[in-house]
């Protein structure tokens with residue numbers, strides 16, 4: 280019973296993913312969904328299990344397991360564009376499959392429960408950026424967030440124009456835009472990380488997906504909370520946070536609250552166990 284309580288969260292996470300997988304398998308009559316959500320659920324719950332066992336690289340392991348699966352298997356082998364253009368494409372085509380399901384689960388409704396867990400544990404762009412040397416920002420944030428809205432608008436105009444011009448074989452264009460888009464994301468992401476000495480600069484200023492993630496994660500059920508009776512205001516949590524979150528403030532409006540990627544660096548580094 281003691282062990283069950285301790286490992287309740289990884290079990291629950293796995294069951295939630297299984298429930299989604301089974302529901303989609305039966306409703307869409309496609310067993311792929313069962314495989315897909317079982318794999319992701321197993322990877323995420325393994326990460327939580329290892330985190331509870333205090334394995335230092337638990338998050339990075341999940342990020343690689345899920346990120347590589349999505350990039351290599353779903354993107355390159357199955358040729359599904361899971362980037363934002365793929366989302367617009369399926370949305371305009373009126374199809375609730377692949378990218379639209381992915382966005383609904385990971386980036387629109389899921390964040391109401393697990394916030395920006397996607398950004399900490401699954402994104403294949405950040406999976407690479409997190410290997411770079413600037414794990415915590417050394418400079419204050421720049422006022423460049425408007426760039427992410429420009430990126431959303433550009434993707435929308437691009438896919439909208441393809442539909443309006445009735446271009447043939449859009450699926451092929453989507454596949455190539457996935458390849459070119461990812462190369463561009465990695466190139467820009469790495470360049471920004473070195474310019475701003477911040478691995479997550481791309482996430483903070485350019486990534487168009489944050490336009491969905493931030494408003495939804497504002498209401499996230501899962502949040503890091505600070506036990507004020509233990510906190511000694513040493514500031515270490517804020518210093519190690521890659522996203523500049525004021526995690527000692529428990530209010531929903533805390534500074535950069537919608538930027539939290541649930542990486543647990545603050546929790547692991549708090550000397551008083553206050554988080």
Ligand code: SF4
Pocket residue numbers: 397398399402403404405481482483486487488489
């Ligand atoms: S902000 Fe964008 S690039 Fe960064 S982790 Fe999230 S989805 Fe990936």
Ligand code: SF4
Pocket residue numbers: 505509510511512513514515516517527548549550551552553554
């Ligand atoms: S690291 Fe812990 S003790 Fe220090 S300010 Fe943060 S929550 Fe408080």
Ligand code: SF4
Pocket residue numbers: 503516519520521522523524526538539540541542543544545546
């Ligand atoms: S260090 Fe803490 S507050 Fe900062 S992103 Fe990670 S989990 Fe969130």
